[in-house]
Amino acid sequence: MNIALAVMHLYPGADPMQDFRVQDNGPEPVLHEGAEDKGRVRYEIKPPEEGEEPIEGIHYRYGIDYNLLIEGEDYDLVERGPYIAVWKLDEPQPTEAELQAAWEAYQEAEANTPPQLTEIEQVREELAQTQMALTDTFEQLLSAQDEATSAQLALVDLYELVLPLIGGDV
Numbered sequence: 001m002n003i004a005l006a007v008m009h010l011y012p013g014a015d016p017m018q019d020f021r022v023q024d025n026g027p028e029p030v031l032h033e034g035a036e037d038k039g040r041v042r043y044e045i046k047p048p049e050e051g052e053e054p055i056e057g058i059h060y061r062y063g064i065d066y067n068l069l070i071e072g073e074d075y076d077l078v079e080r081g082p083y084i085a086v087w088k089l090d091e092p093q094p095t096e097a098e099l100q101a102a103w104e105a106y107q108e109a110e111a112n113t114p115p116q117l118t119e120i121e122q123v124r125e126e127l128a129q130t131q132m133a134l135t136d137t138f139e140q141l142l143s144a145q146d147e148a149t150s151a152q153l154a155l156v157d158l159y160e161l162v163l164p165l166i167g168g169d170v
Contacts (some may be wrong), residue, residue, distance in 0.1 A: 001100060004016055006094075007094065009086070009103070011096070020088065021085050021161040022084040027078065029076070031069075031074065032075060041065040042061075045058065045060055046058075
């Protein structure tokens with residue numbers, strides 16, 4: 001399911017650059033019980049002033065160093081998939097079921113719409129139609145020319161027949 005297209009189908013006026021953001025972080029680690037203590041590392045942010053007690057979040061923070069852990073034993077990589085990371089629309093954020101229904105409705109609507117030609121394809125189509133019209137016109141001109149030539153030959157033949165009767169030289 002393409003979440004962004006499903007949201008755009010539900011809320012056609014929504015701007016995907018400002019109103020919402022769909023994100024996919026790829027595989028993310030999920031710690032097993034007890035692994036947090038094994039991989040815990042203290043990161044220094046800034047040293048405390050002289051005589052000041054260090055405060056977590058200001059002077060240091062704790063994090064997990066996955067190099068100290070073993071995949072499968074201490075943590076698993078889990079694919080979360082795409083999700084709505086930011087929602088700034090006034091309407092409530094759609095549920096997974098609503099998104100799935102909107103995605104199916106979007107696919108059905110797309111299947112029932114005629115294909116849209118790109119600008120280049122439109123120009124090619126117009127060019128092909130123009131060429132067909134020119135070919136038809138050229139064939140009509142050739143036909144008219146053939147008829148005119150036939151008429152001229154008939155006049156020459158008639159002239160050759162009539163001229164001796166009226167006493168003229170051929």
